[in-house]
Amino acid sequence: MRVALLIAVTLALALAALAIGRSWLAPQAVLAALADPEGTGRMIWGLRMPRLLVGLIAGAGLGLSGLVFQTLLRNPLASPDIIGITQSAAFGAVCAMMTGGAVMAGAWIGALAGTVVIGWLAWDRRSGISARAAVLQGLGLAILCSAATEALIxxxxxxxxxxxxxxxxxxxxxxxxxxxxxxxxxxxxxxxxLLSGRTLDRLELPDDLARALGVRVPQARIGLAALAALLTGGVVALTGPLGFVALAAGPLSRRLARGRPSPVLAALIGASFVTLADILARAISPAALLPTGLYTALIGAPILLIVLAAEFRRNRY
Known part of the structure; x- marks a missing residue:
């Protein structure tokens, strides 16, 4: 039921994204334009549809990667944009821009390198990776990569x-x-x-119990972290850093899933989040073309504060 409701919300926002811009269209006009590639359909298919599709994929990717890192580190603050993965991906992408290399490849290398650095810095021989250390070390990495990116620019x-x-x-x-x-x-x-919900749920258990349930804990953590890092890097290469999407999607999806990790819900929330932010960017100032990242921060920060306050009161993390 929750998934169906979020799918409906996402589809409604997608239709609104196709209708809103410098020229506003009625829903009937949008549907007619989708069937006719000439006239208004040329604007829909040439401008608004690519923007919508990339926004949906970017939001879903950030929602997924945020939930994965938060679950692996058992901390609601351990999202890619807090622990430095987003910033290291941005640094790699800017390096590629300045040298004429492939931006996507640069972002992937930066994201993987940032993940390895965080794992190495937060590693403890007795207890493995410390979630608190990962967040604190990640904040330092984020500051360092942001400064290095500014120096390059x-x-x-x-x-x-x-x-x-x-x-x-x-x-x-x-x-x-x-x-x-x-x-x-x-x-x-x-x-x-998207298919890792059961594995993520079991990885929240103590390692011995997770192994007893058939999870190869080290391999699962490394594989999921690598995929989430690559996904973050790919999104950053396409759209630049979209703040608060990965950070807010995980806690929101957990509230809807009664405290359990739900990758599908996180992906839908992330996709809806970015689409809503892009709608606001075009509706409020269609001539100025303000960045979508500004609105993801304006929407995400208050939502995140409310959700985290509720989660901490319930001691779910």
Whole structure:
């Protein structure tokens, strides 16, 4: 029931995203335009549809990766944008931009490197990876990578610096069908995470009990963390950092799933979150084309504060 409701909300937001912009369309006009590629349909298929599809995939990917890291580290703050994975992916992507390399590959390398660094810094021989240490060390990594990214931009040419600064705000502006094709590369990474609900649920148990239930704990953690890091890096390469999506989707999905990790709910919440933020970006100031990342922060921060306050009072984490 909850999944069906979220699917309906996501579809309604998707229809609104196709209707809202500099030219507002009635729902009937949107449906008619989808069937006719000429006239208004050219605007829908050429501009709004690619933006919508990338936003949906990006939001779902961030929701999934946030839930995975929060579950593996058993901490609601352990999302990619808090523990430095997003920032290390952004640093790798900017390095690729400045050197003419593949931005997606640079972001993937940066995200994986950040994950390895956090695991190494937070490792304890007796207890394994400490969740508190991972969050604290991750905050330091995030600051370091952000500073290194700014240093790269300051040394870049005006054109590259302007492009990188715009991208770092987190935006869906300028998205086209080539970016949709790149976004489709992320689906093979997202599918195993969507199907990992039972594994994530068991990984929240003590390691001995999880092994007794058939989970290969070290392999499962490494595999899920690597997939989540790659998914985060891929999203960052496409849209830049979209703040608070990964951080808020996990706790919200847990509330709907009665405290248990639900990758499907997290993906739907993330997709709806980004779509709503993009709708606001175009509805409030269609001429200014403000970045979507601004609205994800404006929406996500209050929601996150409310949800985390409730979760901590109930001692669910």
């Amino acid at each position: 300051l040394r870049a040419s005006d054109g590259n610096a302007g492009m990188a600064m715009t991208w770092l705000t987190g935006t869906l502006n300028g998205i086209g069908w080539p970016q949709v094709q790149q976004a489709l590369w992320l689906l093979p990474l997202a599918l195993p995470l």
